[in-house]
Amino acid sequence: xxxxxxxxxxxxxxxxxxxxxxxxxxxxxxxxxxxxxxxxxxxxxxxxxxxxxxxxxxxxxxxxxxxxxxxxxxxxxxxxxxxxxxxxxxxxxxxxxxxxxxxxxxxxxxxxx
Amino acid sequence: xxxxxxxxxxxxxxxxxxxxxxxxxxxxxxxxxxxxxxxxxxxxxxxxxxxxxxxxxxxxxxxxxxxxxxxxxxxxxxxxxxxxxxxxxxxxxxxxxxxxxxxxxxxxxx
Numbered sequence: 001x002x003x004x005x006x007x008x009x010x011x012x013x014x015x016x017x018x019x020x021x022x023x024x025x026x027x028x029x030x031x032x033x034x035x036x037x038x039x040x041x042x043x044x045x046x047x048x049x050x051x052x053x054x055x056x057x058x059x060x061x062x063x064x065x066x067x068x069x070x071x072x073x074x075x076x077x078x079x080x081x082x083x084x085x086x087x088x089x090x091x092x093x094x095x096x097x098x099x100x101x102x103x104x105x106x107x108x109x110x111x112x113x
Numbered sequence: 114x115x116x117x118x119x120x121x122x123x124x125x126x127x128x129x130x131x132x133x134x135x136x137x138x139x140x141x142x143x144x145x146x147x148x149x150x151x152x153x154x155x156x157x158x159x160x161x162x163x164x165x166x167x168x169x170x171x172x173x174x175x176x177x178x179x180x181x182x183x184x185x186x187x188x189x190x191x192x193x194x195x196x197x198x199x200x201x202x203x204x205x206x207x208x209x210x211x212x213x214x215x216x217x218x219x220x221x222x223x
Contacts, residue, residue, distance in 0.1 A: 033210060048210055058210065090155060099205040099210045102156075102211065104156040105155050107154070
């Protein structure tokens with residue numbers, strides 16, 4: 001158990017809908033990262049937050065947004081969902097802002113029908 | 114975009130044998146990390162090697178890094194069925210975030 005929690009575990013929704021994925025980092029970790037894993041794209045970095053501020057942006061679509069709250073938990077919002085958004089979404093955390101070892105949550109499996 | 118590319122894509126061995134996975138990357142790096150993922154689960158960090166290091170050990174794991182060839186290898190000695198998983202290399206350039214390869218699927222048969 002990494003200490004990173006993600007909810008929900010599974011999510012099934014229809015195209016055009018909006019969903020929110022939630023992540024609680026390990027106690028004391030200030031950085032939160034979001035990744036998308038799909039068969040065709042592999043593991044893609046989406047976005048990083050550090051102590052409430054956006055730190056780095058990767059291949060995140062404009063339909064997706066995220067934030068980190070004062071208690072350091074983070075939410076990833078996915079809107080206008082398309083079939084191609086079906087994937088595993090992972091959250092990871094680390095103590096600092098620089099990219100050393102990261103601790104991954106169990107993931108949320110999103111299925112868009 | 115993928116920075117690291119693992120080779121082979123899949124590897125099947127018997128328990129007790131050694132498993133070697135390779136990773137090649139394209140740009141200069143700060144460090145390189147290896148992660149393990151059991152089917153559909155979260156990734157687990159295995160080892161980090163910095164750009165000024167050539168070799169690192171952790172238990173049955175041995176990682177090498179050749180920055181001149183932009184490549185790394187992960188050796189798992191005396192493999193066990195529990196080592197069955199996908200293994201990913203991830204690179205860090207500067208202070209930016211991890212960029213993962215597509216992974217090697219390792220199957221260890223009893």
